[in-house]
Amino acid sequence: MTEKHSTNSTAPDRSATNSENEGFSRRRFIQSAALGAGALGAGSMAQAQNLSDKYDIDMPSIGIAPDFTTSKDMSPSNASFSSDGGMTGAEVFAKACKEEQLAALFCCPGNYDIIHALAAEGIPAYGGRNEGQMCSAADGFSRATGEVAACSGTEGPGFTNMIMGIATANAARTPLLVLASNMQIAGEDREQMIQNVYQQPTTEGMKKYGKRIITPNRVHEYAGYAFRQLKSGVPGPVHLDFPAEVSRARFTESSQLTDYYGRERYRTESRPSPSTEDIKSLIKLIGKAQRPLIVAGQGVFQRKAWEPLLEITQRNDIAVVQSGPCGGHFPDDHRLSANTANGALMSADLVIFVGQYCMPSPNEYAFNPNITMVRVHPEQEDIGRNWPVDLGIVSDEKLFLEALANRIPRKKRKAWVDELAAAREKYERKNQKGYELALKYSEKTGFLHPSVIAAEFENLFSRGDIDPRQTTYSVGGFTIGRAMGRHSFSQRPGQLIGVPYQYGTIGADIGMAFGAGVAQQRGVGPQAPYKGAPTVCVTSDAAAAFGLFELDTANQYKVPMIVIIYNNNAWGTFGLAHRKPQATHLHLFQENLRYDKVAEGLGVRGEYVKTPADFRAALARSYKLASKEGLSSVINCQGIKEFSNARDFPSPGLAWPIEPGRGAVAH
Amino acid sequence: MDHQEFLDTCGHTLEGFARKGFFDSFSASQAAANTQSFRFRWHFNGNFQCDARARQRRIDLPILLPNVAPRSRMDRAYRQFVTEHCNDDLPAHRRLPAEQIRVVNSRQNLGLQLTLREGDTKSQLEDNLGKLIAIAHETYKVFLKSGEYDLYIGEQFAADIDNFW
Numbered sequence: 001m002t003e004k005h006s007t008n009s010t011a012p013d014r015s016a017t018n019s020e021n022e023g024f025s026r027r028r029f030i031q032s033a034a035l036g037a038g039a040l041g042a043g044s045m046a047q048a049q050n051l052s053d054k055y056d057i058d059m060p061s062i063g064i065a066p067d068f069t070t071s072k073d074m075s076p077s078n079a080s081f082s083s084d085g086g087m088t089g090a091e092v093f094a095k096a097c098k099e100e101q102l103a104a105l106f107c108c109p110g111n112y113d114i115i116h117a118l119a120a121e122g123i124p125a126y127g128g129r130n131e132g133q134m135c136s137a138a139d140g141f142s143r144a145t146g147e148v149a150a151c152s153g154t155e156g157p158g159f160t161n162m163i164m165g166i167a168t169a170n171a172a173r174t175p176l177l178v179l180a181s182n183m184q185i186a187g188e189d190r191e192q193m194i195q196n197v198y199q200q201p202t203t204e205g206m207k208k209y210g211k212r213i214i215t216p217n218r219v220h221e222y223a224g225y226a227f228r229q230l231k232s233g234v235p236g237p238v239h240l241d242f243p244a245e246v247s248r249a250r251f252t253e254s255s256q257l258t259d260y261y262g263r264e265r266y267r268t269e270s271r272p273s274p275s276t277e278d279i280k281s282l283i284k285l286i287g288k289a290q291r292p293l294i295v296a297g298q299g300v301f302q303r304k305a306w307e308p309l310l311e312i313t314q315r316n317d318i319a320v321v322q323s324g325p326c327g328g329h330f331p332d333d334h335r336l337s338a339n340t341a342n343g344a345l346m347s348a349d350l351v352i353f354v355g356q357y358c359m360p361s362p363n364e365y366a367f368n369p370n371i372t373m374v375r376v377h378p379e380q381e382d383i384g385r386n387w388p389v390d391l392g393i394v395s396d397e398k399l400f401l402e403a404l405a406n407r408i409p410r411k412k413r414k415a416w417v418d419e420l421a422a423a424r425e426k427y428e429r430k431n432q433k434g435y436e437l438a439l440k441y442s443e444k445t446g447f448l449h450p451s452v453i454a455a456e457f458e459n460l461f462s463r464g465d466i467d468p469r470q471t472t473y474s475v476g477g478f479t480i481g482r483a484m485g486r487h488s489f490s491q492r493p494g495q496l497i498g499v500p501y502q503y504g505t506i507g508a509d510i511g512m513a514f515g516a517g518v519a520q521q522r523g524v525g526p527q528a529p530y531k532g533a534p535t536v537c538v539t540s541d542a543a544a545a546f547g548l549f550e551l552d553t554a555n556q557y558k559v560p561m562i563v564i565i566y567n568n569n570a571w572g573t574f575g576l577a578h579r580k581p582q583a584t585h586l587h588l589f590q591e592n593l594r595y596d597k598v599a600e601g602l603g604v605r606g607e608y609v610k611t612p613a614d615f616r617a618a619l620a621r622s623y624k625l626a627s628k629e630g631l632s633s634v635i636n637c638q639g640i641k642e643f644s645n646a647r648d649f650p651s652p653g654l655a656w657p658i659e660p661g662r663g664a665v666a667h
Numbered sequence: 668m669d670h671q672e673f674l675d676t677c678g679h680t681l682e683g684f685a686r687k688g689f690f691d692s693f694s695a696s697q698a699a700a701n702t703q704s705f706r707f708r709w710h711f712n713g714n715f716q717c718d719a720r721a722r723q724r725r726i727d728l729p730i731l732l733p734n735v736a737p738r739s740r741m742d743r744a745y746r747q748f749v750t751e752h753c754n755d756d757l758p759a760h761r762r763l764p765a766e767q768i769r770v771v772n773s774r775q776n777l778g779l780q781l782t783l784r785e786g787d788t789k790s791q792l793e794d795n796l797g798k799l800i801a802i803a804h805e806t807y808k809v810f811l812k813s814g815e816y817d818l819y820i821g822e823q824f825a826a827d828i829d830n831f832w
Contacts, residue, residue: 290760342809346801347761362688363710366808368801369689388688419758482814504829576821576828646815656812656831666832 062603064556076122086252089219090117090242096223097123099263100231102177103147103524106134106515108161110154111181113247118150126518128553131158133511133546135165135178140508140515142174143326144472144494145525146302148230149515150177156195159241163202164505166237170206171503172325173298173357175235177226178203182241185214199241208236216249221259224266232267233378234357235302271396272378274403278393282352283407285372285391286316289350291416293338295660298324299355299378299397304525306330306493308401309354315405317413319348319420321660323356323667325501327490328526332662333468339490341423342366342658347416352376355397358502359386360667366658376400431455431486434653441649442612447640450483450566451653452612457538457564458487460619470530472520474499476509477540478572479644482654484538485663494519494526499543500665506540510547510563513537517559534560534626541567544595551604551632560626563634564619565595570641592638599634610638668789670721674703676789677719677726680796681705689804690715710807711824724783726796728803732777733823741816745777746770748810752802763798779803 079091087095094117105125107115119125128134131153138149153159159180169176182199183192200210209229213222219242226238254260286292300309306329313320313336320330321338332339338348345366352374353359359382362369374391377383383392393400438451462468469492475484476499490496497516499509516535523531544565554561574587596606605625607618615637622633643649657663668676678695685693690707698704701721709715718727735741753765769780781799783792811820812831820826 346805347758349760363804363807366805368797369684369687369804370797370801371687373687386688388686415758500832504832573828575817578818646813646817650815652813654814656814658809658812664832 068556077120079117079120081251081253086250088113088117088247089216089249089251090114090247091121092219092251092257093223093242093247094118094121094123096220096227097121097150097177100148100223100227103145103149104138104141104515104518105150105152106137106141107131107150107152107179108134108154108158110158111152111179111242113244114179114181114242115152117247123150124518124522126553126557128511128514129549130511130547131161132163132165133508133514133550133553135162135176136168136508136511136547137515137518137550138176139165139169139172139174140474140497140512141519141524142169142176142515143172143497143512144516144519144527146304146494147525148175148177148227150179152179154195155181155183156197159197159199160202163206165508165511166203166239167206168499168501168503168505168508169237170208171358172501173234173236173302174325175230175302176237177230178207178237178239180239180241181247182212182243185243185245188243200239203237203239206237207239208234210239212241212243213246214243216246217251217256218258219246219249220257224259224263227263228267234299234382271399272394273399274376274393274395278391278395279403279407281391282374282393282404283409285350285374286318286408287411289372290413291319291344291348291419292316292350292352293319293321293345293348295351295353295356296320296322296330297354297356297358298326299357300324300401301326301329301355301493303355303396303398304493305355305398305401308398308405310334311405312401312408316408316411317417318352319344319416321345322490323660323664324358325498326494327488327496327498327662329493331491332489333491335417336420337424338420339662340427341420342661343423343426344419345658345661347419350374353387354400356667358667360659361386362388364667365660427486430652430655434486434651437651438653439612441643441651445640445642447610447643448566448612448615448637449643449649449651449653450480450568450639451486451651453480453538453564453566453615453637454483454487454653456612456616456619457484457536458489460616460623461536462489462491466623467530469495470533471495471536472516472527472530472533473497473536473538474509474513474516475538476500476506476512477538477543477566478506479568479654480538480540480566481572481665482656482663483566485657485665486653486655488662492526492529498665499539502666504665506543507546509537509539509543510550510561513561513563514550514554514559517554517561518557521557521559534562534623537561537563539563539565540572541565541569541589541593541595542571548595548598548634549602551599551602551634554632555603558630559632560630561632562619562622562626563599563632564637565634566637566639567593567595568639568641568643569593570644572644574641575645588641594636596634596636599632599636605631605633607633607635608638609635668787668792670701672789673721673724673783673792674701674719676792677717677796678703678705680793681707681717681800684800689800710804711820711826713824724787726781726799727771727778728780728799729771729773729778730776731779731803731806734775735772735777736775737772741819742772742777744815745806745810748806749779749802752805761798763802764795767795768799768802 090113135151138151141149319338376393435455438449441449474497569591577583599606625631693707705717
C-alpha cells in the first residue's frame with residue numbers, strides 16, 4: 001500500500017498512483033476496513049476521510065490489522081511433557097502462571113519465549129507501545145482488581161524502560177510480576193551481541209523479591225517463589241529474569257524439574273488471625289473512645305475486606321477514612337465516611353490503622369497528637385515503624401475485620417456522626433466556592449481553570465444520570481491532580497486509581513488507566529458489575545506526553561477511554577522558578593500544543609475546549625460515544641500556567657490535599 | 668496549682684506527645700526562674716520551642732510561623748484561622764478558649780500564647796495545652812496547605828514543592 005502525501009497546492013498527477021494501487025484506493029480501503037473485524041469506530045474513519053478529502057491524497061485510514069484479530073481469536077495451546085519435544089522452560093513457567101490465575105500480561109515485544117508462552121497458555125495478553133506504560137498498565141489493572149498482573153519487556157532497554165513503573169508499583173505495594181529476559185548466560189560479561197545488563201541489581205530497593213533464574217530445571221521452583229511472594233503478606237513487585245538457557249530448555253517429564261508440585265503445596269492460604277485477647281483489648285479501647293476512626297488502607301482492598309469493614313463501622317458508628325493507591329473500599333457517600341470530613345479528623349480520639357502498608361509518621365496526618373493509636377498489620381515486624389503504637393495487632397486484614405465484626409457491640413454515636421456530616425458539608429461548600437471562583441477565572445481569561453474540569457467531571461460521573469459507582473478512573477498530574485484531589489469521589493472498590501501515590505510518578509497515567517480499562521472491559525473482580533463501561537483518565541499535559549501512544553493500544557484492544565488532558569503549557573512546578581534567574585524556561589513547553597490532534601493521528605477522537613460550556617459538552621459527547629460506540633476520546637482542555645500561581649489566582653480548589661482523605665497521595 | 672505543678676504538668680503533657688511520636692528530640696531546660704523551655708523537632712524536621720512561664724501562668728509557642736510581616740495578608744489570614752477555631756459552633760473538644768489564646772507577631776514571628784485562668788485545674792491545663800498543640804499541628808497540616816503559601820514554605824522550611832503532597 002503506497003501512501004502519497006502532497007503539500008503542493010497544484011493537484012498532483014494521481015493517475016500512476018491510482019493505477020498502481022487499484023484495489024487499495026482510499027475509499028475502497030475505508031470500505032473494506034469498515035467491514036473487517038478490526039475496523040475502528042466511525043469517528044476515526046470519518047477523520048481519515050476528511051483529511052484525505054482536504055488534501056486530495058490517497059491516505060489509507062487508520063485500522064486494525066486483520067492478523068491482530070486473527071491472532072487474538074486463536075485457541076490457546078496445551079503444552080505438555082508428552083508433546084513432541086516436551087515443554088520448554090518458558091512453557092513450564094507459563095503453566096504455573098496459569099495455575100496461579102495470573103490475570104493479565106502487559107508487554108512490548110522482547111522476552112519472546114516467555115510472553116509467547118504466556119499468551120499461548122491463554123493468559124489475557126496485551127501488547128503496547130512502550131514497556132514503561134505497559135508496566136504501569138499492569139499496575140493499573142492490579143489497582144483496579146486486587147489481582148496479580150504481569151509486565152514484560154525486552155532484555156536491556158525494554159527492561160530499563162520499565163523502571164519508573166516498577167518503582168511506582170513498589171511504592172504502591174502492587175502485586176506486580178515483572179518479567180524480562182536477559183540474553184544468554186553464555187554471553188554474560190562478554191558484551192556478546194546486544195542488550196546485556198545486570199537486571200537484578202537495577203531493581204534493588206524497588207521490589208519485594210527478585211531472581212535471575214540460571215538453573216533451567218529450577219524454573220518451576222522459582223515460579224513458586226514468585227507467587228508465594230506475590231500472594232502472601234504485604235504484596236509488592238516480583239522480578240524474574242530468564243536467560244535463554246532457562247526459557248528454551250526442554251523437559252520431557254516432570255521429574256526433571258525441582259519442586260514440581262501444585263500451588264497448594266508450595267504456598268498456603270493460611271493467614272495470621274488476631275488473638276481473642278487482642279480483640280478484647282481493642283473492643284475495650286473502642287468502648288472508651290468517643291470518636292473512633294478506622295484508617296482503611298490498601299490491605300483492606302487487597303484482601304477484599306470491605307464488607308466486614310462496613311459491618312463493623314455501622315454496628316458501632318466508627319468513622320472510616322480511606323488510604324492507599326486506589327479508592328472506593330469505603331464509600332464516600334456513607335454517613336460514617338471521613339474521606340472528605342477533613343475538619344473532623346482532628347477530633348478522632350482513637351485511630352485504628354488497618355492494612356496501612358505505607359505507614360506515615362505522626363506529623364504527616366492531620367490527627368490530634370492526643371490520639372490512642374492501634375495498628376493492625378499482617379507482618380509483625382512492621383508494627384511500630386514510623387508511628388508508635390498503643391496497641392499492635394498482627395493479623396490479616398480480612399480475618400481481623402471479620403473477628404471484630406463478630407464481637408463488636410452495637411453503639412450509636414450521634415454527636416460524632418453529626419460532626420462528620422457537618423465536616424463533609426463544609427468540604428462541599430469549599431468545593432463549590434472553588435468551582436464558582438474557577439468559573440470566574442475561566443470567564444475572565446478565556447481559558448479553562450482546572451477546578452472547573454474537576455467539578456464538571458464530578459458532576460457528570462457522580463451527580464448526574466450515570467451510576468456514581470460505574471466509572472473507573474485514574475487521577476494524576478500536578479495542578480490538575482490537586483484540583484481533582486478535591487473532586488475524586490469513590491463509591492465502590494477499585495473505582496479510583498491515584499497514579500502518583502507515594503512515589504509521585506508523573507507520566508504513568510494513560511498506561512495505568514489502560515490497565516484499569518482492561519479490567520473494566522473484562523469485568524474482573526470488583527469491576528464485574530460495571531463490565532464494559534468506559535474508563536476515564538484525568539491527567540496533565542506533562543504526564544500525557546509519556547503515554548499518549550497507548551491510545552493506539554487501547555483502540556486495538558477495544559478499551560474505550562476518555563483521556564482528559566489539562567493543558568497549561570507547563571510543568572505544574574513552574575511557579576518555583578519565580579525570582580530565579582534563567583530557571584523558568586526549564587518548566588515550560590510550547591504553548592497551545594494540540595494533544596487532540598495527536599489523538600486523531602492515533603485513530604482516536606480529539607476534542608479541543610477552552611470554556612466551561614465547551615468542556616461540559618465535550619465530556620458528555622465523549623462519554624456517550626465511549627459507552628454506546630466504544631470510541632475513545634482525548635479532550636484537550638486549554639488552560640494557562642498562571643492558574644497554578646496563587647498570587648494571581650488564589651483558589652481553594654487548588655489546596656494541597658490533607659492526609660488522610662480524598663486527594664491524599666503520600667500514604 | 669503551684670508553679671512547680673504547672674511546670675511539671677506542661678512537661679509531662681508535652682513529653683507525652685513526644686512518646687506518641689509527634690515530637691522528636693524532645694528536651695527540657697530551665698530558661699529562667701519559674702520558666703521552663705521545651706525544645707523538639709516537629710514539622711518539616713524543624714526545631715520548635717515551647718515556653719512554660721509559671722509566674723504568668725502562660726505557655727508560649729513563640730515561633731510557629733517565622734518571617735511573617737505584621738498585618739500582612741498571611742498574618743491576617745492566620746489570625747482568622749485561629750479565630751475560627753474559637754467559634755461556638757465547634758464541638759467543645761475542638762473549641763479553643765477564645766479568651767485564653769492569643770496570636771502574637773513578635774519580630775515578624777507568628778506565635779501562639781495560651782494563658783490559664785485563675786483557678787484553672789491541672790486537668791484544664793492538660794486539656795488546653797493539648798488544644799494549643801493541636802492548633803499548632805493544624806497550622807501546618809491545614810492552614811499552610813491552602814495553596815497560597817507554597818513559596819513561603821519553600822523559602823522558610825527549605826521544602827521542595829514535591830514534598831507538599
